[in-house]
Structures are given as structure tokens and as C-alpha cells.
Amino acid sequence: MAAKGYGTYHGRSRLRPALKVVIVLLVVLLVLAVATLLLMDGHIVYSSDGIRLDLPFVQKGGAEDPPEPAGSAPLVIDSPVPTPAPTATPEPETLMQGVLLPREALYDGTAEEQVRRAGAAAAVFDMKADDGSLGYISSLELAQAGGVSAADPAINGAIRGLNAGELYTVARVSCFRDNAIPRADMSLGIKSSAGNWRDEGDCRWLSAANAAARQYVIGVCAELAELGFDELLLENCAFPARGQVDYIVAGENYDPDGLTDALETFCRELEEALADYPQLKVSFGSSQAVLTGEANDRSGQTAAWLAEHAWRVYVAVPAGDESAYEQTLRAAGLPAGRLVPVTEAPAGAGENWAVLTRTPTE
Template sequence: MRRRNHYGYGAYRGKSKLRTFLKFVIAVLAVVLVLLVGTFFFLQRYMVVSSTGGIYFDLPFLNREEESPPPSETEETPSIVVVSPSPTPEPTPSPEPEPVYTRAVALPDSLIAGGGVQNLYAAGGLDLTAYTGGSDAAPILTMKGIDGLLGYTSAQTVAQSVGASSADTARNGDLTALCSAMDTAAYVSCFRDNTAPYQNNQLALRTSIGNWRGPGEIRWMTPENADVRAYLAGVCSELAGLGFDEIILDYAAFPTEGDLSLILTGDRYNPDTFSQTVDAFYQQVRQAIGTGENAPLLSIVTDKTTLAQGSNPLSGQTLSGLCAAADRLYVKLDGGDPADYYPALREAGMENPEENLVVILDQAPIGDLPYSWAVLPQ
């Protein structure tokens, strides 16, 4: 308020410095009070009253470690059980089955002549130890030898026309009885035949002056002749009917020994068709003896050249054709290791070559051998 003096002017009162300072202090105190009140309410949740009456704040951001109270004497500390997962047991691999090796020995022709077959088992059991080296080898009976004669009575037209069939009318019955009593194999010399070509030159391999003869002066029938192939397939079919468990074909291709240059080439001897003719013959025999459960095994004799190279251009045999038709292959290795040929035989389609490759020996071995073996007719 302005008051007027005696000159007519009023005196001016400026702002008080004390009042300004007090206002500032009051404002600061008010802010501090607000902060304290806010802090109190914020810290109230962390306030801890100890058992002695003291008060402290348990602030998590200060990482204060809380001491665990000692366990009560009456409380039992639970034991910790660690359960380890049981390992899954690995299956035990099945042991590999032991190979079933072939053991077979050719019996002398005299044993099956004049009732000899019946005498083998009539005494209550077969005693073949004198011929098998004491082993449990199965007997091989010559049903068609290199002489061309048959060891049984045949109904084949060629056999009857050339006089190859056995005249012993009881022979077939004896053979059937023997085959039902034990495992037996029939040996068949196919194209190496000293009777049929002599009696019928149309069936023979020829030279410029007559029948061709190989080692031992033994004649050969020609594999190119359809009647010859049908005759041999018919013989194998009859042997299957007698009950033989196995039929072994020897000389079942073109000849590989002797002076082959003397053989006249043409429709009876054509090297360009050897393999086709031989493979077709094997399939013809396979069909003739059957492929069912009761059919006999078909075995074919071959050579090391065919096994090692896959074919023999002289014989016409091929490893693929042999394995496509035969259950077993017989071969003379002259001391070689049969295992050397297993991979090639598997690749050609033979199952279990460890069992089905049969090594030809000159005589029954003394002791056992870790592969299949057989002694064929000499």
C-alpha cells in the first residue's frame, strides 16, 4: 500500500529477502517429506523384525544372504535318491548257422549189379565205411557211365534202340527201396557216351573219317542234336521218379580235351552257338526233373576256367547259365582254395557257395575238411 508523505508522494516498500528464503526452505522440506513418506511405504515390504526385537531391511538388490536356520533335531532330513535310467539291453545276435557240407562217394558198379543194391540194405543197415573213408558220406550211384550204359531199366526210345537200358527187371525196384532208405545221388555222364554214337552215327560228333573220340578213346554225342538233349533230359526225369535226392551231370557240355581240331564243324559242332545250346540244355533238364519241394537237386560238373573267367569258350559253359539252373556245382581244384571262387558264385546267383560248391577229390579224405567234397566215378 502506498502511503503519501507530506509532499504528496507515497513511499515504496521492496520485497523482503528473509521471506523469500523462508519460502524456499519450506518448499525443500516439503519435497524431502514427500520423499521420506514414499520411501517409507516402499521399504515397508522389506522390513524384517528379528527375534531379538531389532529391525532391519532385507533389500534384494543388496544381495544379502539369508542364513538358513539349523535343522530341528526332531526333523529328519529326507534322503536324496538318484534314479539312473537303466540302459536298454542290446539284442544278442543270433549265431551264424553252421554250414551243411556235402560228403559223397561213388560206389563201385559191382555193388549194384546182380542184386547188389538190395544186399546193401537187406542186412539191416548200410555199411559204406569201406568206400567212404569212415565218413558219413552219401553214396553216388552211376546211372549212366561214360560207356553209355544205364544202371536202371529205361523207357527212353534212344536207350532201347542203342541197347543202353539195363536188362535187370528188378533193378528199378531195388533202387527205389535204396533211395527211400537213405540219401542217394545219381551220376550221369551226359554227352560223353561210347554206346549211342557207335550204334547211331546221327547222334555223334564226327571227324572226316568217323566218330570223334576223346581221351580214353571214348566217343561223344553232339549237344546240338535235339534228340540227344531230349534223351538225356528223359533219363534225368526217370531218375527223379526213382527217388534219387540229387542228379549229378558230368560231361554236360562240349568236350575240352583231346584233339578238338579233328571235329567237323557245322550243325553238330558250331562254336558260335556253344553257350546258347548248353544253357538251353540245362534248363531242359531242370524242367524235366521238376522244381517243387520233392524234386531232386540238380548238380553240374564244371572246371576252374569257368569259375575264374565266367565262361569257357571250349565247353560252352557260362557261370551265369550254370547258377541259373544248378543247385550245386562240382569242380576239381587240384589243391586250390574253394573260397577264392565264392564271390564270383554269389554274384552269378548261387546261394550259399560255401555249401554248394563241391570239390572233386580222387579219394575220400582222412579227417574232416571245411568245405563240401565228393569222389566221383573214375
């Protein structure tokens, strides 16, 4: 029988020391694992192939770049090359196919229809005729003194309206062949021993050597530019070359050795006066004698002078000889396609031509 207050003693358990050892080992392993992670933190590499340990003492030699995958092409970066701006292609020269219309077409609304019926593309108006009359109202004193302006007070407005449209308009100007102004002011004309010299058509001439005469013609051109014409056709921009030219008296208004110089001065002054109208084309009428270089031509014009100052050159040439005259102008420096043959009827569809009717003189 057991003593009162005491239980039966079974002795110390054998598993307790073993558990303690296991616990101690686990703690040691945990500490070592944590320490290892801390030490290896800078050597763990994460890549697309997974996680790898990159230990410095394992590498042989210096650090090398990993080899490129087989078959991969090197990366090439092309810098963009600036593309130069395209050069504008010049437009081909527009053909001149013009027909002279009566002055009434300036205001009666028929100009475009008349041009179309003629098979033309441009309307030519005689704005300063050989007789000196003007197809508009001028504010120039000489024009008023000579009574050469148009009578219709609404004509200038009608001209501006026409020129504001699509129709290409050319103002013909008989520069120095003028039967009115030398009669109003004899000091401006070319002289004979009997007074104003007259040509084979009994027409007087202003002198291109006279400064006041030049300024009058230039003033007319400037007024026509302001009215909006696309082109000026300056005919008789010369000294007389037909008729009894031997009767002309040499002097201030006619120096046989300075004819071309006088025309050169006129062109220089004209260019200055038209500086505000850069879009205006200035063309000249000429003759076969000038283009063939006839020694007895006394106009003062030369092929070189035309090439320097003319946009186009209008000349009545024999049919079939156009290329020869164009070659003369091209040799002098005028671009190709600028010769306009003056014809009696429209020519071919792809050719330059102008049908011009002269206004009778008084």
C-alpha cells in the same frame, strides 16, 4: 337308598378326549411319513457308504461327478496287439560229403555201411556212365536200341527201395560224353571228317545242339527222378574241351558260336521235364578252365550259366584254392557253400567234398 333300576352315576372320564387327540396325531404323522417316503423315493441313494438323501435343491451349480478316491490310478484298457507270426529261420545248407559206390550197392544192402566207413554222408552212383551204360532198366527207345540198360530185371525195384530210406543218394549222369548211343545212331554225335569224333579217352560224344540227343539225356534224368534219387550230378554237360577238338567238324551238331546257347536250351528243356519233382536237386560238374575263364575253353559252360542252373557245382580244384573258385561262383550269383571239391580222399568234417571214381570207357 337308591331308586330301583338305576346305578350310581360317577360322571364322564377325563382321559377319553386326550386319547382321541393322540390317536389323531399319530394318524396324521403316519400319513405324513408315508407321503414323505413317496415324495423322496427318487432321491434316496444307496451306495457302499450307506444310504443318503440326494435333494436337487441342496446341490450347488450343476451336477458334478463325485471325486475319485485319493491315490487311485485312472483305468486304462489296453487293446491286445496282434503278435506277428514268427519268421521261419532258414536251415543252414547241408554239407555234401559223398563217395562213389559200385552199382552192386544199389541192391546188395551194403550202401549205408559203405558210406559210413568212408566217413561220408551221401552215396553217389554212376547211373549213366561215360561208356553209355545205365545202372537201371530204361524204357527209352534209344536206350533199348543201344543195349545200354542194366540186365537185372529187379534192379529198378531195388533202387526205389534204397531211395525210400534215409540215405542221401546222388545219381551221376555223364550227359553228352557217351560212347554207346552215337555208335547206335551216328546222327546224334559230334562229327569229325572220319565219322564220330572221339576224345583223348577214345570216347564218342552226343551233341547238345541236337534235339534228339538232348531229349535222350533228359529222358534218362526223368527216369532217375522217378526212381527217387535226391540229387542228379550232371557231368560232361558240355561240349568237348579236351583232346583234338580242332578236328571237330562245324555244322548242325556243332556251332562254335552257339555252344552256350545249346546248353541253355538243354537246361530249359530239362527244367520243364522235371517240373513234377520239385524236391530233386540238379547239380553240374565243371572244370577249372571254366571257373578261371580261360579263353580257349570250348565247353560252352560259363560261371554265370552254372550259377543260374546248378544247385551245386562239383569241380576238381587244387587243394588250398577252394575259396578262390568259390568266390568266382559267388560273384556269378551262386549261393555260398555250393562248391563241392572233387577229391581223391575225404576232406575235413566241416567241408564239402566228393570222392568220385571214373568208369573206364570201352
